Amino acid sequence: MSIIDVSPEVSLAYETFGDPADPPVLLVMGFGAQLIAWHEDFCRMLAERGRYVIRYDNRDCGLSTKFGDHPVDMGAFIAAVSAGDIPAALAMVPYRLTDMADDGLGLLTALGIERAHVVGASMGGMIAQTMALSCPERVLTLTSMMSSTGESEYGRPSPEAQAVLFTPKPADRDACIAAAERELVWASRRYGDATALRELAAAGYDRAYYPAGIGRQLGAMILSGSRADALRELRVPTLVIHGLDDTLIDPSGGRRTAELIPGADLLLLPDMGHDRPRELWPTLVDAVLTHTA
Structure with missing residues (x-):
């Protein structure tokens, strides 16, 4: 694991797999999740089949730069958004998805990579879309992957999934690990794995427990608005992957993304939720390899 400056304000923690001479694939993780959520074995599967894989911590997560000087009161933020007081909500959040997209592009620049294949999951999909829109x-x-367009009528979470998303993580290590099982609410019905969720939570807690960043990332995601009009003009070859079991970002988010982007391919997986079960890695890796060939 290395840390590199990508701008005067932001340093990112990252890891690479494979041969730098191979086509680069940048993996962008989602809301509140560290780079380890892209499992090392998954990254190696891609690398062993001829891709130079880069995974990194977004700002305000893991070992990357934190914006602790800008605390966000989640209750006040949600109240402002719910009341339609967008100026108040905007004032609470110090950055947007465009800034997070600039981080990813800055990482590529710092690594001497001019162009890359970009794969984003959940909020990472929104960041990846923004990267493609800003610097195609x-x-x-x-x-x-399992993402959406920023339009509020698509990709809505179920009430149960939203409740889990907005429930604060316990500060105690054992309680935090046990609470990870709540995420089964949006996992694959067939392959959902409580043990794997607990193991990831334990690894994440020990590596960098930082719940304070969640509010700022959530604010960036909510306040960045719809990308629909811009996506209609996007001319980057696009693959959209979504699990039909996803209750955190409803599959309508993926369908809408593929509908808007000209020529986009859509892969809907019946046994995937808002997760990447190990049993589906061969399918996902094959899809990414074909798309990035």
Whole structure:
């Protein structure tokens, strides 16, 4: 694991797998999740089949730069958004998805990579879309996984999934690990794995427990608005992957993304939720490899 400056304000923690001479694939993780959520074995599967894989911690997560000087009161933020007081909500959040997209592009620049295939999951899919929209010349292909377009009528979470998402994580290590099982609410019905969720939570807690960043990332995601009009004009080759068991970002989010982006391919997986079960890695890896060929 290395840390590199990508701008005067932001340093990102990252890891690479494979041969730098191979086509680069940048993996962008989602809301509140560290780079380890892209499992090392998954990354190695891609690398062993001819891709130079880069995974990294977004700002305000893991070992990357934190914005602790801008605390966000989640209750006040949600109240402002719910009341339609967008100026108040905007004032609470110090950055947007465009800034997070600039981080990813800055990482590529710092690594000497001019163009890369970009794969984003969940909020990472939104960041990846924003990267492709802001600098299409630097994105060879886009893969948007279990994500959406920023339009409020698509990709809505179920009430149960939203309740889990907004429930604060316990500060105690054992309680935090046990609470990870709540995420089964949006996992694959067939392959949902409580043990794997607990193991990831334990690894994440020990590596960098930082719940304070969640509010700022959530604010960036909510306040960045709809990308619908811009996506209609996107000319980057795009693959959209979505699990039909997903209750955190409803599959309508994936369908809408593929509908808007000209020529996009849509892969709907019946046994995937808002997760990437190990049993589906061969399918996902094959899809990414085909798309990035």
